[in-house]
Amino acid sequence: MADDMILSEAVRHERPDPVETERKMSAVGVSVWYGEKKAIDQVSIDVGRENVTAFIGPSGCGKSTFLRTLNRMNDTIPNARVAGRIELDGEDIYGPDMDVVQLRARVGMVFQKPNPFPKSIYENVAYGPRIHGLAAARADLDEIVERSLQRAGLWEEVRDRLQESGTALSGGQQQRLCIARAIAVDPEVILMDEPCSALDPIATAKIEELIHELRGRYAIVIVTHNMQQAARVSQRTAFFHLGELIEYGETSEIFTNPKVERTKDYITGRYG
Amino acid sequence: MATTGHTLKAFDEDLEQLRASIAEMGGLAEAAISNSMRALVERDAGTAQTVVEDDKKLDALEAEVETRAVQIIALRAPMADDLRDVVAALKIAGLVERMGDYAKNIAKRVPAIEQSPNLRPLSLLPEMARIVADMVRMALDAFVARDPVAAGQVCARDRAVDDFYNSIFRTLLTFMMEDPQNITPATHLLFVAKNLERIGDHATNVAEMVYFAASGSRLGEREKGADTTVGG
Numbered sequence: 090m091a092d093d094m095i096l097s098e099a100v101r102h103e104r105p106d107p108v109e110t111e112r113k114m115s116a117v118g119v120s121v122w123y124g125e126k127k128a129i130d131q132v133s134i135d136v137g138r139e140n141v142t143a144f145i146g147p148s149g150c151g152k153s154t155f156l157r158t159l160n161r162m163n164d165t166i167p168n169a170r171v172a173g174r175i176e177l178d179g180e181d182i183y184g185p186d187m188d189v190v191q192l193r194a195r196v197g198m199v200f201q202k203p204n205p206f207p208k209s210i211y212e213n214v215a216y217g218p219r220i221h222g223l224a225a226a227r228a229d230l231d232e233i234v235e236r237s238l239q240r241a242g243l244w245e246e247v248r249d250r251l252q253e254s255g256t257a258l259s260g261g262q263q264q265r266l267c268i269a270r271a272i273a274v275d276p277e278v279i280l281m282d283e284p285c286s287a288l289d290p291i292a293t294a295k296i297e298e299l300i301h302e303l304r305g306r307y308a309i310v311i312v313t314h315n316m317q318q319a320a321r322v323s324q325r326t327a328f329f330h331l332g333e334l335i336e337y338g339e340t341s342e343i344f345t346n347p348k349v350e351r352t353k354d355y356i357t358g359r360y361g
Numbered sequence: 362m363a364t365t366g367h368t369l370k371a372f373d374e375d376l377e378q379l380r381a382s383i384a385e386m387g388g389l390a391e392a393a394i395s396n397s398m399r400a401l402v403e404r405d406a407g408t409a410q411t412v413v414e415d416d417k418k419l420d421a422l423e424a425e426v427e428t429r430a431v432q433i434i435a436l437r438a439p440m441a442d443d444l445r446d447v448v449a450a451l452k453i454a455g456l457v458e459r460m461g462d463y464a465k466n467i468a469k470r471v472p473a474i475e476q477s478p479n480l481r482p483l484s485l486l487p488e489m490a491r492i493v494a495d496m497v498r499m500a501l502d503a504f505v506a507r508d509p510v511a512a513g514q515v516c517a518r519d520r521a522v523d524d525f526y527n528s529i530f531r532t533l534l535t536f537m538m539e540d541p542q543n544i545t546p547a548t549h550l551l552f553v554a555k556n557l558e559r560i561g562d563h564a565t566n567v568a569e570m571v572y573f574a575a576s577g578s579r580l581g582e583r584e585k586g587a588d589t590t591v592g593g
Contacts, residue, residue, distance in 0.1 A: 317438055344440050346577035356440045358367045 110137035113278060113308040114159060114196075119173035121154050121163065128154045130332045131173070136278070141300055141309045143323035143340065145316055147360060150329040152312050156280050159310065160196035161189050177278070194221055197271035201283040203263030205255030205270070210247050213255040213266055214238060217274040233273055240306075241269035242299050261292025268299060272307075279303070281311040285318065297322050316356055320344045328352045372437050379429050379450050380505055386422045386457045387501030389415065391494050393464035394560060398490040400471045401553065402483065412468035419461035426454035442574070446507075449574035453504060456563045456570075460497060463556040463563075470549045477546035480536055486553060489525040492518060493557050496564035500571060509575040515568035516580060522561035529554040530590045 114136040121129035129151045136142050136159075144152040154163070161182060163169040175182050182192055194217070205213050214234045215224075224230035234251070238244040243265040247258070255266050264284055271279055281300075285293040300309060300322045313319050319326055320340060327337040328351075336343065336352040347353045354360050366373045393412050400409035430451045433439060439447050496515050503511035533547040533554075572580040 316440065320440075345444060347441050353441050354365065357443045358369055358372065358440075359365045360368065 110139040112136070113138040113178065114310075115176045115179075116155075116158070117174045117176075119155070119158060119171065119175060121151070121158060121172075122168075122170045123154075123166070124168040128332055129158070132329075132334045133173075134327055134334055134337055136308055136310055137325065138308050139305050140325050141304050141311060141323040143319035143326045144310065144312045144329060145314075145319050145326060145355070146329035146335075147355065148314075151332040152327075152329040153282055155329065156282055156310060156312050159278070159280055160193050160198055162193075162198065164189065194274040195276055196278040196280060197274065197276035199264070199267050199271055199279065199281045199284050202287050203260055203267050205258070205263050205266050207254065207256055209252045210238075210255045210258070210266060211251040214269050214273045217270060221274050223274065237269040237273040238266075240272050240303065241265045242295060242302070243269055259292070261288050261295055264288060264292070264296060265299065268296075268303075272303075276307060278308045278310065281309065283312055283314060286314060293318070316344075328355060330355070369437075372433075372439075372443075375429070375433050375437060376443065376446060379426065379433065379447065382422055382426045382429065383450055383453055383457070384501060384505050386419060386426070386454060387497060387504075389419050389422070390457050390460040390464065390560075391497050391501075393419070393461050393468075394490055394494040394497065394557075397464045397467040397471075398487050400468055401474075402487055404471065404475050406472050406475060409468040409471035413465050416461045416465040419458050423454045423458040426450060430454075442577070445574040445577065449504070449570040452570050453501075453567050456567050457497075457501075460560045460563050463560050467553050467556050470553060474546045474549045477549075478543075480533070480543060480546055480550060483550065485525065485529050485532070486550065486557070489522060489529070489554065489557050492521055492525070493561045493564065496522070496561055497567075500564045500567040503568060504571045504574070507571075507575045509572045512568040512571040512575065513580065516565050519561050519565045522558055526554050526558040527590055 112135045115134075117133050119129060119132045120127060132151075132155055144156060146152045157163045158171055158175060159182075163171055171183065177192070177195065181187070182196075206216065208216070211234055214237050215230050218224045218230060218233045224233055235244060235248075238247060243262060246262060247253075247266075255263065258266060264287075268279075268284075285296050288296065297318065300311065303309060311319070311322065323340045325337065326340045326343040328335045328343065328347075328349075330351055336347060336349045338348075343352065344356060347356060393415060396408055396415075397412045399405065400407075400412060430447050433447050434444075437443075496518050499511060499518075500515045503509075503515065530551065533551050536543045537547045569580050572578075
């Protein structure tokens with residue numbers, strides 16, 4: 090088992106063995122360039138349907154870049170180029186038939202800094218379902234908003250002030266609002282790019298608890314600089330370094346007995 | 362230690378101190394074993410008393426290791442081999458403290474057999490004690506050097522200790538059968554042999570922890586030296 094999880098130089102170009110849970114997303118030999126600079130080099134990885142998958146690694150290792158390839162956020166960067174294949178339920182997300190807007194509804198994203206729209210709390214959550222035509226009537230929309238806020242653990246705190254501005258909430262509440270907004274369009278995968286780095290420990294704990302509760306309903310991929318956080322919330326951890334996927338395996342194994350020296354040096358604080 | 366230090370130097374110092382405390386405990390336990398044996402052979406009650414009193418140092422060091430280890434876990438959040446090292450240090454400290462207790466128990470028996478006739482198995486005990494003390498030193502050296510191979514060698518030597526124990530057990534039994542007057546001193550010597558045998562087992566357990574800390578995997582279930590003194 091343990092040996093299978095090592096992505097040594099020799100097997101790096103092959104798809105790693107499937108994780109225990111059913112595969113939701115799958116990257117095969119993915120490389121990303123920003124102009125001439127190669128940011129990601131031949132990364133192959135599977136994301137499990139019922140897992141929280143954590144990407145860790147030092148700044149500039151490519152983990153956020155790779156995360157953004159999973160819902161084609163890199164398309165918005167003019168000189169970014171992606172090679173390789175990324176599948177969502179077996180479907181090539183870079184294929185000609187893929188509707189990028191639909192893709193980003195299926196693979197939602199939560200960013201480092203909470204970025205609610207300068208609109209009411211209600212509108213922040215209702216916006217996505219409305220433009221995607223998910224609600225036929227006002228009552229349907231109300232229900233989606235309530236359900237999303239409940240799943241995001243925010244409902245009790247905001248139910249009486251849904252018309253207040255989303256930007257008036259605290260940082261942690263704003264981040265949960267952004268998660269509610271991502272959930273509202275009923276995604277299959279949620280990508281989180283350092284969702285707690287701007288939050289205090291209590292707000293962080295609430296987000297982590299939320300991640301724990303959302304697990305199983307959505308496949309979750311989280312990029313984090315906080316290794317303790319990766320250890321706390323994820324089942325699988327991938328370590329990136331200099332654009333390469335160095336090691337990918339069970340979180341409990343990565344943090345107690347990593348197989349690759351570079352992983353060990355990083356997680357024990359010997360890097361650099 | 363690993364090849365490169367931590368970015369946070371204070372973390373290295375913490376681990377180094379923990380390691381040093383464990384090494385010191387090992388040295389004290391080793392001395393306690395050989396001193397208690399010397400006291401026994403030379404019937405030296407004074408040395409025996411010193412062994413008993415020195416055991417307090419081991420107890421204090423164990424408490425110190427516990428405090429340091431808990432602090433490291435709380436303040437440094439160690440991962441991977443660092444975490445395994447700290448957990449191993451905690452368990453090893455407990456094991457070495459027990460070794461000290463066994464050596465103290467040997468020393469406590471010195472006055473009881475001081476007046477008894479010299480029984481021949483007494484000559485086997487120092488050799489058994491030498492092997493046991495060697496195992497303790499090797500196990501602790503392996504911990505300091507993070508050497509899983511040396512740790513494995515400690516486990517291999519436990520077989521010899523078990524053989525010694527079985528042999529001493531049988532010999533003492535014949536002495537007891539020959540002359541009931543031998544029963545009291547022979548029983549004491551039997552406990553001494555048993556104590557040494559237990560120290561050997563503890564040294565083996567230390568070596569197993571060292572192997573785990575250094576390699577991340579468990580030493581395969583080793584073949585135990587058959588205890589031929591029970592059953593049959």
